[in-house]
Amino acid sequence: MSARFLLSLPDLSPFFELRHHELATRLQGEHLDVLATTQDPAEVARLLGDPLGLYSYLVPEAYGGATTGRPVDLAYIDVRALVLVREALGQVSAQADSIFAVQGLGTYPILLGGSQDLIAEVVPDVVRGRRLGAFALTEPEAGSDVASLRTVAREDGDSFLLDGEKTLISNVPYADHHVVFANADPSLGRKGITAFYVPKGAPGLTLEALPMSAHPLGRLRLEGCRVPKEHVLGHVGAGFRIAMETLDAFRISVGAAANGMAARGLSASIEHVKRRRQFGAPLADRQIVQAYLAEMSTELDAARLLVARAAHRRDTTGERVTSEAAKAKMYATEAAQRIIDKAVQLHGGIGVLEGGVVERLYREIRPLRIYEGTTEIQKLVIAKALLG
Known part of the structure; x- marks a missing residue:
């Protein structure tokens, strides 16, 4: 390996x-x-x-x-x-x-x-x-638009009571704890969003697995879920900032995962075209195949550069790198989708057989263009930075 x-x-x-x-x-x-x-x-x-x-x-x-x-x-x-x-x-x-x-x-x-x-x-x-752990932000009616989340938190003595639903939450139902984002004052919009530490087994918390291949995914239902005040993260109203700082730190690495998947697809394709013979010669001898490999390799290198630049700047400056992270995540995940699609094409019929390397990669790469901010949201982030 x-x-x-x-x-x-x-x-x-x-x-x-x-x-x-x-x-x-x-x-x-x-x-x-x-x-x-x-x-x-x-x-x-x-x-x-x-x-x-x-x-x-x-x-x-x-x-x-x-x-x-x-x-x-x-x-x-x-x-x-x-x-x-x-x-x-x-x-x-x-x-x-x-x-x-x-x-x-x-x-x-x-x-x-x-x-x-x-x-x-x-x-x-x-x-x-x-x-x-799990990061419970997404809701049935609030994905990219975080400020519109409907889960609410109301003060009750020395606790908060949380009511709402979170869905498409990774690591559920296996997680031992969840960081749940709820609005403690909906009239304030995003300024009321608050982060709570909610352990598995908390009163009023129900967990449900959702079907997705090779990815633990689930739903949280909160019905009067009691959370002690000492489990508020930061302070009331700090949830949006905490969510964005967390995504800013980890979003860059989504591009890195995409690069890894794309690299595996490229490697598998090179091995296949060298081995596979058509019309009396290896596929690798054909110019169209060589052109595919050249495009795949170049896109992968470009994606790696964007990811490395964003990671280096965040590590060395300590500043938020929202635009650089968005570019790295957007380009790397989209490029990996293109690279793996070409890998399937180069494998021909066996490329779509269930259980093959490139077939599996084709399914696995798709969610990366959605989670931690869709490609479309990354474009808005980049444009906002350009327009000041």
């Missing part, structure tokens, strides 16, 4: 540091194949923590995460490390990549706004893989 990994670092080393080279070496030496041997989400989640230890890249060094060189920064996530991990996971198992990513989404808001007691309770178990 290690020979099949195509990581950005060797070609784009100016964007990376020594610790990233060490991580790349580690990823090439790890037996990540084990993640593809099971379709059980709970088992995949466990393996990512033990023995692989990959969750350590989702939390700051100060809280037991991987070494970043910034041990006193309580909110610093090494996005370039996330890029390398997700590139590798994208080539092995889309399910493992999804679980890994959502573990980060379901933990980072706690780091941004949780009390020290809550952080101490949750984060060590996250790193060890003993606890799985």
